Amino acid sequence: DFSNVDLLIVGAGFYGATIAERVANELQKNVLLIDRRSHIGGNAYSEFDSETGIEVHRYGAHLFHTPNETVWTYLNRFTGFTDYKHRVYSTYRDQVYAMPINLGTISQFFNRRLSPAEARTLIADQAAEMAGRNPANLEEKAISLIGRPLYEAFIRGYTAKQWQTDPRDLPEHIITRLPVRYTYDNRYFNDKYEGLPVDGYAAIFERMLNHPKINIALGVDFFSLKSSLPPGLPIVYTGPIDRYFDYSEGELGWRTIDFEKETVNTGDFQGMAVMNYADETIPFTRILEFRHFNPERSYQTEKTVIVREYSRSAQRKDEPYYPIDTRQDKDVFLRYRVRAEAEVNVHFGGRLGTYRYLDMHQAIGAALKAFESRVVPHFTEGRILGGEK
Ligand code: FAD
Numbered sequence: 001d002f003s004n005v006d007l008l009i010v011g012a013g014f015y016g017a018t019i020a021e022r023v024a025n026e027l028q029k030n031v032l033l034i035d036r037r038s039h040i041g042g043n044a045y046s047e048f049d050s051e052t053g054i055e056v057h058r059y060g061a062h063l064f065h066t067p068n069e070t071v072w073t074y075l076n077r078f079t080g081f082t083d084y085k086h087r088v089y090s091t092y093r094d095q096v097y098a099m100p101i102n103l104g105t106i107s108q109f110f111n112r113r114l115s116p117a118e119a120r121t122l123i124a125d126q127a128a129e130m131a132g133r134n135p136a137n138l139e140e141k142a143i144s145l146i147g148r149p150l151y152e153a154f155i156r157g158y159t160a161k162q163w164q165t166d167p168r169d170l171p172e173h174i175i176t177r178l179p180v181r182y183t184y185d186n187r188y189f190n191d192k193y194e195g196l197p198v199d200g201y202a203a204i205f206e207r208m209l210n211h212p213k214i215n216i217a218l219g220v221d222f223f224s225l226k227s228s229l230p231p232g233l234p235i236v237y238t239g240p241i242d243r244y245f246d247y248s249e250g251e252l253g254w255r256t257i258d259f260e261k262e263t264v265n266t267g268d269f270q271g272m273a274v275m276n277y278a279d280e281t282i283p284f285t286r287i288l289e290f291r292h293f294n295p296e297r298s299y300q301t302e303k304t305v306i307v308r309e310y311s312r313s314a315q316r317k318d319e320p321y322y323p324i325d326t327r328q329d330k331d332v333f334l335r336y337r338v339r340a341e342a343e344v345n346v347h348f349g350g351r352l353g354t355y356r357y358l359d360m361h362q363a364i365g366a367a368l369k370a371f372e373s374r375v376v377p378h379f380t381e382g383r384i385l386g387g388e389k
C-alpha cells in the first residue's frame with residue numbers, strides 16, 4: 001500500500017539516504033526507502049567481523065575525504081571522524097614503493113637521490129613523446145604526467161587488471177584522480193578533510209535514517225514492485241540507469257570486483273591498510289588489511305582480516321561497481337539521458353543512476369544539490385521531480 005508514501009527512494013546508499021534524510025527532516029514528507037540488499041549504506045556499508053571484531057568494508061575499502069565544507073559539515077552531524085590519513089604502497093617486481101607517485105617513488109625507482117627540480121627535469125624528458133600534444137586517453141595522460149617508464153611500471157599493468165580495457169580506450173579523468181608530487185608527501189588524497197567514521201559506516205546511515213517519516217524496506221527489488229506503483233508516484237532512482245530502461249539502448253560497461261576475504265592467524269599481515277600490486281602476473285589488484293584503518297581501536301592481535309580484490313567486467317547478474325565509460329559507453333549513456341528526460345516523475349541520481357565515478361562526498365554533494373534544485377521545488381511549488389536535462 002503506497003497511499004501514505006510521498007516519495008519512493010530506490011537505493012539506500014549515500015545518495016538515497018541523503019535525500020531521505022533531507023525530505024523527512026526539512027519537508028516532513030513520508031519517504032519509503034527500498035534497497036534490494038539486506039542492509040542500508042549501499043557500497044559504503046561496513047560491519048564488524050564476528051570472529052575478529054575488526055570493521056570490514058563489505059564492498060572494498062572506503063576512505064572518506066572531501067574538499068567540500070558543506071558536505072563535511074553535513075556528514076559531521078551524523079558521525080565523528082578519526083584522524084586517519086590514507087597512504088598506499090605498491091609492489092612492483094618484489095619491491096615496495098609509495099603511491100601516489102612522489103619524490104620518494106621517483107628516487108627509489110631510478111635508484112638516485114633527486115632534488116625536486118632534478119626529478120621534474122627527468123620526468124619532463126621521459127614525457128617528451130607527449131610534448132605539444134593533448135592527451136586523448138588514460139595512457140597518453142599518464143605518460144604526459146609521469147613519463148613512460150613509471151607509467152609502464154606502476155600504471156599500465158595495474159590499470160589493465162583493474163579495467164580489463166586497453167588504457168588507450170579509457171578516459172583520462174580516471175588517472176587524474178591520482179596526484180603526482182615532487183615532494184616526499186605520500187598522502188593518497190589532497191583534500192582538506194579526511195578521516196574514517198569513529199564507529200563505522202553503518203552507524204552513519206542508522207542515524208541519518210532514524211526518523212518516523214522514513215520507512216525502510218530491505219530485500220526489495222524495485223523491478224518486482226514497479227508494476228504495482230501508483231502512476232505518477234515521485235521516485236528517486238539510484239540503481240543502474242541501463243537496468244531501469246531494461247537495457248533498451250544497449251548495455252553500459254561496468255566493472256565488478258570479486259572480494260576474496262581471508263582471516264589470517266597473525267597480528268599484522270602487511271603492515272598497512274592497502275598494498276597495490278602493479279605486476280600483471282599477479283592476478284589481484286590489491287590487498288586490504290582492515291585493522292590498519294583503525295589504529296585507534298584496541299583490536300585483538302591474534303588474527304587479522306585481509307581481502308584480495310580481483311577485478312573483471314560485470315555481467316548483468318554481477319554488482320556494477322565502476323562505470324568503464326569508453327567512447328561507446330558515452331554514446332549509449334547519452335541515449336539513456338534522453339529517455340530519462342521523458343520520465344517526469346523520476347529523478348536519476350548517484351553513481352549508478354548517472355553512470356559517474358562518484359566518490360562518497362560527491363554523491364552526498366550531488367544529493368544535497370538535487371534536494372534543493374528538484375525535490376524542494378517539487379513539493380513546495382508542484383514542479384516535476386524528474387525530466388531534467
Ligand atoms: P550505492 O552506494 O551504490 O547505492 C545504490 C544502492 O541502490 C545499492 O545499495 C543497491 O543495492 C541499490 N539498488 C540498485 N538497484 C536496485 C533495485 N533495482 N532495487 C532496489 N535497490 C537497488 N568513495 C570514496 O569516497 N572513497 C573510497 O575510498 C571509495 N572506495 C570505493 C571502492 C569500491 C570498490 C567502490 C565500488 C566504490 C568506492 N567508492 C569510494 C565510491 C562509493 O561507494 C560511492 O561514492 C557511493 O557508494 C555512492 O553512493 P550511491 O548512493 O550513489 O550508490
Ligand code: UDP
Nearest residue numbers: 090099154155158159162174175177178276
Ligand atoms: N592506478 C594505477 N596504479 C595504482 C593505483 C591506481 O594504475 O597503483 C590507476 C588505475 O587506473 C585506477 C586509477 O589510477 O583505476 C584511480 O585509482 P584509485 O585508487 O582512485 O581507484 P579506486 O580506488 O577508485 O579503485
